Amino acid sequence: MAMKKKKAEAPENHxxxxxxxxxxxxxxxxxxxxLYSFAMAKQSEVRVIIQGFIQSLGKIGLISPPAGSPVLQGGTGILEPESRSTISTENKPSVMESDHAPASDPINETIGQSAKPDQTNSWPHPSPETQGWIKQSxxxxxxxxxxxxxxKExxxxxxxxxxxxxxGEKALFPADSAFLQPQFIPLLEKIATVLTTIPGSVTVTxxxxxxxxxxxxxxxxxxxxVLRAAAVVHTLITNKDLAASRVVAQGRADAQPRFANDNPEHRQANRRVEITLSQGSPSEQQLPMLH
Known part of the structure; x- marks a missing residue:
């Protein structure tokens, strides 16, 4: 009996x-x-938000931007070339060192310093129209x-x-009181008379x-x-020529000190009432500006 020929095995595929x-x-x-699509999608918007947040914290002195971070120092993201990131972080000053870093907040001043504003940096530059109103007023x-x-009243x-x-408080109120001292009512009446000739809104704080x-x-x-501001407003609007619709009363407690509350003189300066004038609507601006 003939033997079947054994089928050859296929070679192994390596x-x-x-x-x-x-x-x-x-x-x-x-x-x-x-990953690339995630990194590039709306990259500019995310960077602007992050930079704005960091700058806000830097303005009040809580943080300083971390060195070497391309996103926080104006880079374009994780895929930015190393050379460009290096240039950005080496040559661009931090928020706290920049020439454009805003001056200290004129109201919420750092402890121990006055709240005197820097007219060039702390406030937006008024328009020519507003400058004219400010000068005359x-x-x-x-x-x-x-x-x-x-x-110095x-x-x-x-x-x-x-x-x-x-x-100042001593020109209006007894210590720890919202009772307006009668002898200073003529002062507020005189201020009210002047306000009737100046167009714009009046905020008493x-x-x-x-x-x-x-x-x-x-x-x-x-x-x-708040009660002190209201007492001042009540006296101002006794002048019938000063429209009550122009006047707002508000209280800020100790949230906006001019000085640190570290000695009696500074505490006295922080206890105050401020009457703030802002340029009004076009109709209000038509009020006669007396000289």
């Missing part, structure tokens, strides 16, 4: 790994495409209230596009130091500051 390798490379390529205030300014100051009449007011009289400094 290149089967190429199939798995090709599949792996395809998946890896797809992964990097997805300030001249009128300084002329009409000259004796009160010289006696009040201060008149320009803050950006606004004018502020600042009255009460400020306190950080001491606690008498609990039996006021819940806290917020209530005390």
């Amino acid at each position: 290149e089967r790994w190429l199939v798995s390798y090709a599949d792996f490379m395809t998946l890896l390529f797809a992964l990097f495409v997805v 300030k001249e009128k205030l300084e002329h009409s209230l000259k004796s009160q300014i010289e006696s 009040i201060e008149v100051e320009q803050l950006g596009s606004q004018l502020v009449i600042r009255i 009460g400020h306190t130091d950080n001491s606690t007011p008498p609990a039996e009289l006021y819940r806290d400094n917020w209530e005390l500051s």
